[in-house]
Amino acid sequence: MTEETYSEKIMSRSIDPAALEMLARAEELGFETAWDRLEAMLPQCGFGELGICCRNCNMGPCRISPFEEEGPKVGVCGATADIIVARNLIRMIAGGAAAHSDHGRDIAHTLLLTAEGKGGGYEIKDEAKLKALAAEYGIETEGRSKEEIALDLARAVYAEFGKQEGPIQFTRRAPEKRVALWQKLGVDPRGIDREIVEIMHRTHIGVDNDPVNLILQGIRASISDGWGGSMIATELSDVLFGTPTPIRSRANLGVLKADEVNIVMHGHEPTLSEMIVAAAQDPEMIALAERYGAKGINVVGMCCTGNEVLMRHGIPIAGNFLQQELAVITGAVEAIIVDVQCIMPALGALSGCFHTKLISTSPKAKFPGATHIEFHEEHAYDIAKEIVRTAVENYRFRKPGQVHIPDEKTECMVGFSVEAIVAALGGTLDPLLEAIKSGAIRGIGAVVGCNNPKIQHDYGHVRLLEELIKNDVLIVTTGCNAIAAAKAGLMLPEAAEQAGEGLKGVCQALGIPPVLHMGSCVDISRILVACAAIANALGVDISDLPAAGAAPEWMSEKAVSIGTYVISSGVFTVLGTVPPVLGSPVVTELLTQGANDVIGAVFAVEPDPFKAAKLMIDHIEEKRAALGI
Amino acid sequence: MPVEGPFILVNPERCLGCHTCELACAAAHTEAGTVIGAVLAGERLQPRNHVIQVDSVKISTQCRQCEDAPCVKVCPTGATYRTETYTAVDQRLCIACRLCMMVCPFGAIHMATATVAGRDKRAAFKCDLCVDRPEGPACVEACPTKALSLRYPREVIQQATQVTARQFLEALESQQQLASNP
Ligand code: SF4
Numbered sequence: 001m002t003e004e005t006y007s008e009k010i011m012s013r014s015i016d017p018a019a020l021e022m023l024a025r026a027e028e029l030g031f032e033t034a035w036d037r038l039e040a041m042l043p044q045c046g047f048g049e050l051g052i053c054c055r056n057c058n059m060g061p062c063r064i065s066p067f068e069e070e071g072p073k074v075g076v077c078g079a080t081a082d083i084i085v086a087r088n089l090i091r092m093i094a095g096g097a098a099a100h101s102d103h104g105r106d107i108a109h110t111l112l113l114t115a116e117g118k119g120g121g122y123e124i125k126d127e128a129k130l131k132a133l134a135a136e137y138g139i140e141t142e143g144r145s146k147e148e149i150a151l152d153l154a155r156a157v158y159a160e161f162g163k164q165e166g167p168i169q170f171t172r173r174a175p176e177k178r179v180a181l182w183q184k185l186g187v188d189p190r191g192i193d194r195e196i197v198e199i200m201h202r203t204h205i206g207v208d209n210d211p212v213n214l215i216l217q218g219i220r221a222s223i224s225d226g227w228g229g230s231m232i233a234t235e236l237s238d239v240l241f242g243t244p245t246p247i248r249s250r251a252n253l254g255v256l257k258a259d260e261v262n263i264v265m266h267g268h269e270p271t272l273s274e275m276i277v278a279a280a281q282d283p284e285m286i287a288l289a290e291r292y293g294a295k296g297i298n299v300v301g302m303c304c305t306g307n308e309v310l311m312r313h314g315i316p317i318a319g320n321f322l323q324q325e326l327a328v329i330t331g332a333v334e335a336i337i338v339d340v341q342c343i344m345p346a347l348g349a350l351s352g353c354f355h356t357k358l359i360s361t362s363p364k365a366k367f368p369g370a371t372h373i374e375f376h377e378e379h380a381y382d383i384a385k386e387i388v389r390t391a392v393e394n395y396r397f398r399k400p401g402q403v404h405i406p407d408e409k410t411e412c413m414v415g416f417s418v419e420a421i422v423a424a425l426g427g428t429l430d431p432l433l434e435a436i437k438s439g440a441i442r443g444i445g446a447v448v449g450c451n452n453p454k455i456q457h458d459y460g461h462v463r464l465l466e467e468l469i470k471n472d473v474l475i476v477t478t479g480c481n482a483i484a485a486a487k488a489g490l491m492l493p494e495a496a497e498q499a500g501e502g503l504k505g506v507c508q509a510l511g512i513p514p515v516l517h518m519g520s521c522v523d524i525s526r527i528l529v530a531c532a533a534i535a536n537a538l539g540v541d542i543s544d545l546p547a548a549g550a551a552p553e554w555m556s557e558k559a560v561s562i563g564t565y566v567i568s569s570g571v572f573t574v575l576g577t578v579p580p581v582l583g584s585p586v587v588t589e590l591l592t593q594g595a596n597d598v599i600g601a602v603f604a605v606e607p608d609p610f611k612a613a614k615l616m617i618d619h620i621e622e623k624r625a626a627l628g629i
Numbered sequence: 630m631p632v633e634g635p636f637i638l639v640n641p642e643r644c645l646g647c648h649t650c651e652l653a654c655a656a657a658h659t660e661a662g663t664v665i666g667a668v669l670a671g672e673r674l675q676p677r678n679h680v681i682q683v684d685s686v687k688i689s690t691q692c693r694q695c696e697d698a699p700c701v702k703v704c705p706t707g708a709t710y711r712t713e714t715y716t717a718v719d720q721r722l723c724i725a726c727r728l729c730m731m732v733c734p735f736g737a738i739h740m741a742t743a744t745v746a747g748r749d750k751r752a753a754f755k756c757d758l759c760v761d762r763p764e765g766p767a768c769v770e771a772c773p774t775k776a777l778s779l780r781y782p783r784e785v786i787q788q789a790t791q792v793t794a795r796q797f798l799e800a801l802e803s804q805q806q807l808a809s810n811p
């Protein structure tokens with residue numbers, strides 16, 4: 001079947017040819033995907049869409065009537081729509097911040113075990129970064145072994161989670177003005193876990209009933225994510241697994257191989273994926289694969305754990321969030337190995353229709369229909385090998401008639417950590433600052449976030465990126481947006497051809513793509529670090545920079561936390577799907593207008609990528625004018 | 630022969646009281662067509678149906694589309710009228726005198742603010758069976774438990790007679806069986 005023969009329904013679901021091919025295949029075989037389930041879910045509950053239902057106590061559930069003169073305007077306890085929306089929103093932030101920060105904690109735990117010599121196969125790969133972080137924490141490095149330093153660092157970082165009075169060390173990387181503003185507003189986080197717990201306390205019935213006060217606590221928790229938990233995850237992962245440097249790879253479902261054992265790693269934490277990558281190179285495993293008639297073992301990524309190993313090892317990436325089911329439908333996946341976050345429980349039933357094994361690994365995350373092989377860092381390599389063995393042994397059950405792998409796999413250049421960007425610039429940020437000042441680069445666009453079947457898959461991402469680079473906005477990206485960009489060919493130096501004259505010149509001179517892959521979702525912390533460095537170099541606050549953010553296809557609670565810490569750091573952000581806040585005029589006004597006077601940035605909602613690009617470019621031009629450049 | 634108009638039927642055993650039908654009704658009567666779209670555009674949301682609870686039973690209520698409609702009879706301005714198949718309000722003519730509201734035995738009419746020809750005014754609101762909506766009634770389509778359906782009186786009668794006639798035949802048969810195998 002070719003694109004011309006796909007039904008209108010299929011064409012409306014994605015712009016990615018590989019996804020379209022697999023969606024058509026799914027329809028032909030009668031397999032249901034997230035898109036079908038969304039269709040079956042329509043219309044979705046309007047109270048939920050507006051954020052005006054509350055189940056926080058059992059006098060409820062309560063829902064506020066959105067109708068002008070009819071129906072209840074307060075819950076049984078008297079909570080108004082404004083209170084309910086604010087409470088619900090910050091509970092989403094708590095969920096998102098908890099997810100990122102718990103990921104950070106797991107990495108800190110791995111560093112601790114490694115330092116103690118109990119990490120089953122991990123080692124400290126980036127000693128320079130270890131020392132730099134130790135210096136930040138005031139840990140002595142002179143004449144000490146890397147294990148000794150790592151032990152102190154891991155303990156110091158561990159303590160950030162349980163701190164009561166702050167500060168969280170990495171928050172001090174923000175420009176002084178920003179930190180002073182946070183302190184003035186009372187949103188400088190005191191401890192990572194504390195802020196999340198306090199959200200749950202404040203939103204319990206009868207505690208905080210002031211929408212603005214509630215949102216401020218949401219901001220505080222979000223900062224403890226972006227400049228806390230997420231940043232810890234990024235930095236310590238670099239110490240353990242190496243700081244990414246530019247590397248080439250490929251993206252899209254075509255990276256699956258017809259004649260090899262295909263292992264898809266899906267989820268978020270690099271602790272597992274790093275070891276799977278290593279175990280799959282074990283000669284014993286390769287020999288086993290050959291014994292079963294496979295030509296080798298092909299490990300590929302999916303979502304953010306995929307981004308982690310893509311950035312560090314150039315492991316090909318099979319797709320973003322909405323492609324997880326499509327990968328299984330290729331019939332060529334021996335095992336899809338998952339840990340935590342963004343893993344659809346639908347994978348269990350779906351993989352049951354194929355020979356594919358869904359292997360869950362985290363004690364925190366079990367799935368129906370999955371084989372559970374629990375992962376423990378202490379025995380990381382051995383467990384990874386057992387998982388790989390399970391996948392390899394499953395190869396013989398592959399049904400050749402079921403195999404259907406799309407051809408698409410796009411070349412990409414990834415691995416742009418802050419350190420790598422500075423290196424590409426010749427060791428200092430100056431060339432970038434010069435390019436911004438001269439106007440060759442108008443500004444920086446941070447485009448991130450998930451997929452959401454409410455938006456044509458990758459359309460929001462790719463069209464926005466294309467429009468921005470055309471207008472000389474340099475892009476930094478992470479997460480599922482980054483994967484969309486890689487698939488669309490925007491992460492090649494040659495993509496500079498699609499950029500405006502100024503950006504094109506800069507990219508060609510440096511040999512970099514106009515869209516820079518900075519990593520997984522926790523690696524948005526890298527974007528914060530870059531923004532802080534640029535702001536500090538210019539002697540201004542982040543909110544003064546010609547920069548704008550966007551999450552064109554966001555869906556997760558993590559994205560709500562991200563969006564909040566990004567605007568709390570001073571970056572105007574455009575959301576592609578509407579957050580559940582419209583039921584409250586107060587909260588909506590605060591987030592889209594009032595926040596400007598408080599934290600120097602706001603949210604806008606714009607599903608149309610072309611209009612979103614315009615909003616971002618207008619904002620960038622405004623900031624340029626204010627800076628007098 | 631007069632044409633028999635359809636009406637909305639609710640099955641109380643299926644209704645969960647979620648109010649989805651109210652939101653769908655309100656959204657269907659806006660320019661934007663969706664709840665979020667209407668709120669973003671600043672359009673008023675106004676349902677024509679009401680989900681209520683009687684003792685422990687939840688049901689959606691709306692206009693019965695009465696053939697001999699009292700609301701039409703009392704309207705002094707001719708705003709409330711009946712076509713061959715349904716009753717409706719022309720909000721342009723409505724003066725919000727509440728007479729129709731008072732005489733409706735089902736409480737299916739209420740007064741609220743309407744925007745008519747760019748001007749805000751008070752007017753009567755009632756179910757119009759979504760006659761302008763190609764997909765038919767929005768509430769029926771929206772109900773997640775399929776508690777609502779658009780029914781034609783003749784069809785309802787036929788269904789009922791079919792069911793009872795079958796029961797009758799079955800009863801007869803079992804009687805004969807009893808007679809032959811005592
Ligand atoms: S906290 Fe208040 S609004 Fe929420 S369910 Fe309880 S009574 Fe209702």
Ligand code: SF4
Nearest residue numbers: 644645647648650772
């Ligand atoms: S949508 Fe259906 S279930 Fe929900 S209140 Fe209306 S009739 Fe009842």
Ligand code: SF4
Nearest residue numbers: 654756757758766768
């Ligand atoms: S038929 Fe249309 S107007 Fe009548 S109650 Fe249902 S949605 Fe409202």
